Amino acid sequence: MTLATPLPPLVIATRESRLALWQAEHVKALLQAQGHQVQLLGMTTKGDQILDRTLSKVGGKGLFVKELEVALEEGSAHIAVHSLKDVPMDMPDGFALACVMEREDPRDAFVSPRYADLDALPQGAVVGTSSLRRQVLLQALRPDLKIEPLRGNLDTRLRKLDEGQYDAIVLAAAGLKRLGMTDRIRSIFEPTAMLPAAGQGALGIEIRTDRQDLAQALAPLVHLPTWLRVAAERAVSRGMGGSCSVPLAAHAVLDAGLMRLDAAWGDPEGILPLVQVQQTAPVSTLEQAEALGTDVARRLQAGGAKVCSNA
Known part of the structure; x- marks a missing residue:
């Protein structure tokens, strides 16, 4: 294995829950195997602090990532490791998802x-x-x-x-x-009974867009089949206003270049019926994956699904 050119010591911003620390340690070990020096910066996010209300009532998914992005902005950390299902569908200006790693069980x-x-x-x-x-x-x-x-x-x-x-x-x-x-x-x-959340089981690594050296360092950790699947899933969520809390599920399966994307939207008030869509298309690029997800979001809306009012 050819090791990457070592960068100055890298700092990973991470939440301090046991699972978040496991994820960050996992990324740390993989980067160290590439020849980099790595340390962790543990942080407490607003999502970790507010425990008496549901996420949909206090700001949604972004509550788990904002403080980590501030650390990247200030330079106290260089990369942030996230559970992708906690990451808003649209990144703030100046930030990018530089790496999606191989997925664990999404169910x-x-x-x-x-x-x-x-x-x-x-x-x-x-x-x-x-x-x-x-x-x-x-x-x-x-x-x-x-x-x-x-x-x-x-x-x-x-x-x-x-x-x-x-x-x-x-x-x-x-x-x-x-x-x-x-x-x-x-x-x-099984997904036929309980369709997973967009990105569930996958880890994403966020960087500032002006750090292409970090993107290159993270390239060996990328798992393209997972990235294609979660790109389609996240495009469904984006099309439904999914950076706020939406009762939405999206799950993609990729086999021999053909992607099947299932999505479902439910009414939290229990008044409207569950809306479900399945669509299949050839996918080999992130653009094709996102186009499939966007089409599925349109079909959900055509079936009666409501776009998040805060989108």
Whole structure:
């Protein structure tokens, strides 16, 4: 393996949750294997601090990345590692997504100390989730369930479940697997039942646009098939105003140059029916992936899905 030309020591800005630190350490190890010196800068974001309200009521996905972007702007850090599902669809001026890494399992996990899967829950059981997407999809599957907000990092959510505040909770399978907590997963939701969030399970690395040297250093970490898939998914979300919290799911599968993109939109008030779209197209470039996602967003709107009013 040819090592990259080492840059001055690199600083990774990261949230301080156990999962975020795992992700940053993972990127650090890969960059060190390329011959770079790397250190971490742990930070607390507003999304980590506000735990008594749902994200949709306090500003949406950007709450988890703003402080990291300030560190990049000020030069105290050079790159920021994000869970892509937490990254707004449109980056601020001067910032760019420079790398998307190979995806972990994008599906959702059912976690419960007492029940094996969603079907096993008794009528009126309490299920915790912080996601509007999961809320509307759970309500479509089991209208009888009581869906309650669940905020906090992964360990906090599991503690609240173990304390008996919920009968079950729904989490991203990727986070549990990355932290070696696969034993907490009672069952996995297949995408046909619970369509994942755009970018779920994938890591993205953000830089300032004027740092093309960093883009070159990160190039060996890029996994193009994952980037194509999440580019299509994020284009659906962008077309639906997805930088605010939208009850939207999007999941792409790429096989031999052909991409199938599934998307769903639900009404958080439970009045309008679930809108679902599937579309297939040849995809080999980011532009083609984004065009497919944009088409799917238009079809969702044609089917009755509502664009986020804050877009």
